[in-house]
Amino acid sequence: MAPGDGAGRHTEERVNYTFDFGAILQHSDLLLDGAWTTLVLAFWATISGFLMGTLCAVGATSGPRWLRAILIGYVEVARNTPLLIQSYFLIFGLASAGVRLPIMVGAVIALVVNVTAYTAEVMRAGIESVRKGQLEAAECLGLSRFQIFMNIILRPAMERVYPSLASLFVLLMLGSSVLSAVGVEELFGTSNRVQSLTYRNFETFIVLGGFYLALTVLMRFVFWALGLVLFPRQRKLGTAL
Amino acid sequence: MSPIVEMRELRKSFGAVDVLKGVTFDVERGQVAAIIGQSGSGKSTALRCIDHLEKINGGELTVCGHALHTDKPDLAALRKDVGIVFQGYNLFPHLTVGQNITMAPKLVHRRSRKEADEIGREMIAKVGLADRWDYYPEQLSGGQQQRVAIARSLAMQPKLMLFDEVTSALDPKLTGEVLRVMEKLASEGMTMILVTHEMQFARNVADKVIYMRDGRVHEMGGPEILSQPSTPELADFVNEEF
């Protein structure tokens, strides 16, 4: 909608605007559907982003030189271009090449490509924070390379970067609103429909903000609770590793 | 019976720098050997070669029957036989004392949780910290952390223990408690090689003293060489240290 359009229609309301949130909440089923889609998107993108980001971080810290170059290149490109352009490029690009994916699949792919790069960067910092003496001690105790990686590198690295990871995944959930631009009916995407049903633009966005705020609080709570389970040291001592 | 450690003309260099220029010594089963010498003389490097933390460049080295001068030494077997304790403790900060000690028995020896706990409790009692089983490393003093590190190595039931300046980061009181643990180990017949600056301790506990200087063994003998050194260099060194 262009700025000028609404002017005529709303003239009477100019002096005394009355809020009508009821009109929006009549469509709360639409909004709840959207919120659910946003959560599903965020869930899959978080899980796969974490796994692939960790793999990338491992490759970028201890892989062969060519692999390191590729991974670092990918991370830099993904981190220095907007998610919107990445989604356009992937989704419209693939479509033009004749690859027609279900829109949700395309959306998850775009999100994962994006969030994997950020996760890789965070995990890399975590992995590099493990001191050499730790590795030597584990090696001398006879642990295998894989055991060392899982127990001596990954666990403390995760404990150290966990707060950053949690913020990252909340930002990912908020950022997924951008995917409405490629036609995903997630929470933000439903706003168009609600607006056209109610003509209540302002209230729509206020309610939308409330929904996102609730999702943010929910995700933060889940990450907090998960942290308590995953990191007993943190729970007991309350200090950073 | 052949010695636990047989080192012959061992050479090691880092890039162009020759650090070990032909080091030869033996350590017999049940012996306690103390390596002394100025800092930079190659003591740590020699010790690290014994646990294959450094790959050797020349000479021969056999540790607990494992030849380390071959192309592919059996490191898994070597590490089951040798324990090492570092100056910086290197406890795993995210694990409790108990978990630090029982991890390797569980993962490497495939012991059940119960067995590993039994061994671990025995070892933590041996270093006098039975009541700290559930503590995290950061809750312990330096001396306590070092004793946990010793217990962690002992839990793998090694045939040979290596100690690299394990008390250098500790103040005198804490040093004492760690040295007492090592003394007890020696009296129980553990084969030990220790790099140390504690001359008094070396004189009391060591069966063999190896004085290194500039990447070579400069003088070697029983603990009496500390009181009657035959080279002027060792005499000077002993004078400075006491």
Add this chain to the structure above:
Amino acid sequence: MNMNFLLLLLDGLKGTVILSLLTFLVGGTAGFIVALSRLSPFAPLRIAAQLWTQVVQGIPLLVIMGIVYFGPAIYGIFAVPPLIAATIAMAIWASAYLGEIWYGCLRSVNKPQWEAAECLGLTRWQRMSRVILPQALRLAIPPTVGFMVIIVKNTSISSLVVGYAELSYNAKVINNSSFEPFLYFGLAGLFYFLVCYPLSVQARALERKLNVANR
């Protein structure tokens, strides 16, 4: 490749840069106020700043854009120019994040420094401007440069609600008539990269320098 399209992309890049700079100026000013408010001795101000930070960080920039764009209609203002609306929305969003970053920097100036400044009998304002701020500034530069990258990237969505024409919008317009998404979105991506990557590199270098200096 069509020359007109390239010019259109460059024109979009100009829009991106303008909006980024405005956001940094306005959002930076607001963020500075947020950061200072969080250190205020006046509790309601502190709480308000904290609340602002939490709420703004809990909703997407797109929603903020919607609120800012349609909000003035309540007062009968319907024709907010897109650049103004986009700048206000992005400034609100940036103020929460920059406020948080700078608050962290102010806080991490050593406690002894705060106490020493207090003992010297300086007024609160003197303490802040002469002792704390100069030190916090050193800490703040690397993460601030890093955040500029995020600002530039996030300008890309200011066409979606508000209709401000910048690089992404122009790329989309071009794609609608050229149907060459790989080429034109690729080029748009390249332009973003050319702006953002040097900033990222700079932020990292500054941070390394700071870490070395603090060791």
